Amino acid sequence: xxxxxxxxxxxxxxxxxxxxxxxxxxxxxxxxxxxxxxxxxxxxxxxxxxxxxxxxxxxxxxxxxxxxxxxxxxxxxxxxxxxxxxxxxxxxxxxxxxxxxxxxxxxxxxxxxxxxxxxxxxxxxxxxxxxxxxxxxxxxxxxxxxxxxxxxxxxxxxxxxxxxxxxxxxxxxxxxxxxxxxxxxxxxxxxxxxxxxxxxxxxxxxxxxxxxxxxxxxxxxxxxxxxxxxxxxxxxxxxxxxx
Amino acid sequence: xxxxxxxxxxxxxxxxxxxxxxxxxxxxxxxxxxxxxxxxxxxxxxxxxxxxxxxxxxxxxxxxxxxxxxxxxxxxxxxxxxxxxxxxxxxxxxxxxxxxxxxxxxxxxxxxxxxxxxxxxxxxxxxxxxxxxxxxxxxxxxxxxxxxxxxxxxxxxxxxxxxxxxxxxxxxxxxxxxxxxxxxxxxxxxxxxxxxxxxxxxxxxxxxxxxxxxxxxxxxxxxxxxxxxxxxxxxxxxxxxxxxxxxxxxxxxxxxxxxxxxxxxxxxxxxxxxxxxxxxxxxxxxxxxxxxxxxxxxxxxxxxxxxxxxxxxxxxxxxxxxxxxxxxxxxxxxxxxxxxxxxxxxxxxxxxxxxxxxxxxxxxxxxxxxxxxxxxxxxxxxxxxxxxxxxxxxxxxxxxxxxxxxxxxxxxxxxxxxxxxx
Numbered sequence: 039x040x041x042x043x044x045x046x047x048x049x050x051x052x053x054x055x056x057x058x059x060x061x062x063x064x065x066x067x068x069x070x071x072x073x074x075x076x077x078x079x080x081x082x083x084x085x086x087x088x089x090x091x092x093x094x095x096x097x098x099x100x101x102x103x104x105x106x107x108x109x110x111x112x113x114x115x116x117x118x119x120x121x122x123x124x125x126x127x128x129x130x131x132x133x134x135x136x137x138x139x140x141x142x143x144x145x146x147x148x149x150x151x152x153x154x155x156x157x158x159x160x161x162x163x164x165x166x167x168x169x170x171x172x173x174x175x176x177x178x179x180x181x182x183x184x185x186x187x188x189x190x191x192x193x194x195x196x197x198x199x200x201x202x203x204x205x206x207x208x209x210x211x212x213x214x215x216x217x218x219x220x221x222x223x224x225x226x227x228x229x230x231x232x233x234x235x236x237x238x239x240x241x242x243x244x245x246x247x248x249x250x251x252x253x254x255x256x257x258x259x260x261x262x263x264x265x266x267x268x269x270x271x272x273x274x275x276x277x278x279x280x281x
Numbered sequence: 282x283x284x285x286x287x288x289x290x291x292x293x294x295x296x297x298x299x300x301x302x303x304x305x306x307x308x309x310x311x312x313x314x315x316x317x318x319x320x321x322x323x324x325x326x327x328x329x330x331x332x333x334x335x336x337x338x339x340x341x342x343x344x345x346x347x348x349x350x351x352x353x354x355x356x357x358x359x360x361x362x363x364x365x366x367x368x369x370x371x372x373x374x375x376x377x378x379x380x381x382x383x384x385x386x387x388x389x390x391x392x393x394x395x396x397x398x399x400x401x402x403x404x405x406x407x408x409x410x411x412x413x414x415x416x417x418x419x420x421x422x423x424x425x426x427x428x429x430x431x432x433x434x435x436x437x438x439x440x441x442x443x444x445x446x447x448x449x450x451x452x453x454x455x456x457x458x459x460x461x462x463x464x465x466x467x468x469x470x471x472x473x474x475x476x477x478x479x480x481x482x483x484x485x486x487x488x489x490x491x492x493x494x495x496x497x498x499x500x501x502x503x504x505x506x507x508x509x510x511x512x513x514x515x516x517x518x519x520x521x522x523x524x525x526x527x528x529x530x531x532x533x534x535x536x537x538x539x540x541x542x543x544x545x546x547x548x549x550x551x552x553x554x555x556x557x558x559x560x561x562x563x564x565x566x567x568x569x570x571x572x573x574x575x576x577x578x579x580x581x582x583x584x585x586x587x588x589x590x591x592x593x594x595x596x597x598x599x600x601x602x603x604x605x606x607x608x609x610x611x612x613x614x615x616x617x618x619x620x621x622x623x624x625x626x627x628x629x630x631x632x633x634x635x636x637x638x639x640x641x642x643x644x645x646x647x648x649x650x651x652x653x654x655x656x657x658x659x660x661x662x663x664x665x666x667x668x669x670x671x672x673x674x675x676x677x678x679x680x681x682x683x684x685x686x687x688x689x690x691x692x693x694x695x696x697x698x699x700x701x702x703x
Binding site: 061062063064079081103107108141143 | 297301303328330331335378380382383384385457
């Protein structure tokens with residue numbers, strides 16, 4: 039079923055993406071990610087000695103600070119911080135630098151729908167920019183389902199509000215392998231099909247949810263390509279930077 | 282991405298600050314029933330500096346907020362009486378949020394510029410009285426009635442100086458390295474009319490009166506320079522904004538036959554042309570003022586070399602930066618533009634965009650060559666410190682170039698600042 043979106047995209051089309059790295063000078067790693075009008079700036083300060091009280095000192099810990107555009111920090115921001123922290127903890131290799139804290143600071147520049155996925159993508163790019171060891175990258179996407187059962191990707195703020203329910207999904211980056219073994223298989227399925235994080239708002243039926251998952255997975259391939267391209271181009275120049 | 286009303290991004294050398302202005306209708310203070318309120322919130326984000334912590338604002342954060350606040354409020358730069366809607370009941374409360382993204386030194390000056398630029402571009406919705414007894418206030422959304430700008434009488438610009446232990450050593454616009462070793466500092470807030478709005482010299486080393494007077498003279502020259510830059514950048518933004526409104530006319534007229542001013546921020550239709558225009562506008566005043574800044578610098582010399590360093594680092598980045606990104610190219614809107622420009626109601630920037638649109642290619646070429654010309658100018662006065670900084674810029678620059686569209690204005694900006702200092 040064809041649906042008319044306000045800005046003329048078809049249901050499976052993402053908004054134009056843009057990613058820039060190393061934009062801040064003091065931060066060890068920084069990245070700005072924008073999807074259409076939603077723009078998020080992420081900065082990473084590399085491993086600092088010591089962990090907070092509740093954290094496990096055997097592992098590195100990640101601390102996330104979320105700064106909204108205006109206004110005080112409230113519960114929604116805290117929730118985002120927790121989700122982001124758990125997501126990043128699952129992709130970073132925590133055993134390399136035990137008893138250290140890596141801080142990730144997210145600044146919302148503009149919010150036009152799909153804010154959390156945008157932030158996750160930005161944080162991932164910033165972690166790469168800082169050189170924090172990771173198992174693989176993560177790509178996040180927002181899918182929402184409407185009353186009639188169709189699913190659209192990457193909604194704008196207006197679309198998000200009109201929809202019955204939406205889900206933020208985070209998938210691992212697809213692996214581009216040099217070795218002939220190809221992508222690693224986990225229990226018979228390619229690794230990209232695993233879900234790292236899923237946050238849903240609103241109500242949707244189980245079928246709708248699985249439908250969203252499939253769409254999201256397909257789109258995540260496009261996103262990981264984009265991420266790989268934008269990060270790869272900075273590699274040669276990276277060696278000249280003294281941090 | 283379309284830059285919103287009431288937001289600004291300032292890059293002063295390595296210092297990077299964003300400002301956002303929002304307005305809300307509230308009850309006024311009892312002792313000032315006819316005036317609106319202005320409040321400034323400064324966020325020393327841990328993003329800017331590893332030593333910044335979240336939670337309680339540190340001393341320097343509070344001081345920064347107070348300096349900017351004093352400059353705006355006590356000099357009556359913003360007209361608070363015009364913010365009154367219903368005396369004693371409802372007034373506009375303007376809230377300025379300043380986010381420090383990158384601490385390269387001299388946060389006060391940059392924060393001040395960010396606050397001013399965002400105040401100049403902020404538009405508040407128009408309200409009218411209605412209902413029975415004219416006591417109900419109706420807030421008109423931007424689609425119905427054009428939102429109004431704030432009335433700002435003058436622009437107080439803060440200029441910071443750093444003093445060093447040797448008597449006559451004085452630096453304007455200190456970087457964070459200089460801030461770490463300086464023994465005293467002074468911030469003078471003045472406007473382009475030559476009025477001193479505020480002076481803040483918090484302790485530190487004592488300095489001679491003559492030095493203070495010299496600082497004030499320098500500051501007034503800087504102030505007029507910066508005021509011009511801010512005004513130019515705001516003009517560019519207003520032009521772009523007017524263009525955006527005009528572009529929407531063709532689509533809305535064909536659809537429903539009525540003229541609707543829709544604030545369609547999500548519209549992916551081509552703003553590429555406008556971006557290039559606005560980018561060029563920004564390039565020109567930037568480079569022009571780079572040349573201007575060098576001449577007063579040469580005249581007012583008589584101080585030691587370190588003031589030279591400060592000045593050249595200043596020249597690198599002192600502008601307000603407006604990012605106006607486009608999603609995709611829409612050839613249709615370009616064709617219609619010139620027709621509708623003639624037919625549209627007189628809005629501020631109508632004449633200038635028409636002129637520029639007819640000659641975009643011609644303008645592009647001289648601008649491209651300009652970044653190459655200006656380095657020749659700046660080379661003799663550039664210090665070794667700046668060269669190392671540009672090394673970092675260049676490394677970052679390659680990555681930004683490879684970013685997928687939309688091209689951010691920041692990229693162009695970094696490039697020009699690299700070109701300037703190298």
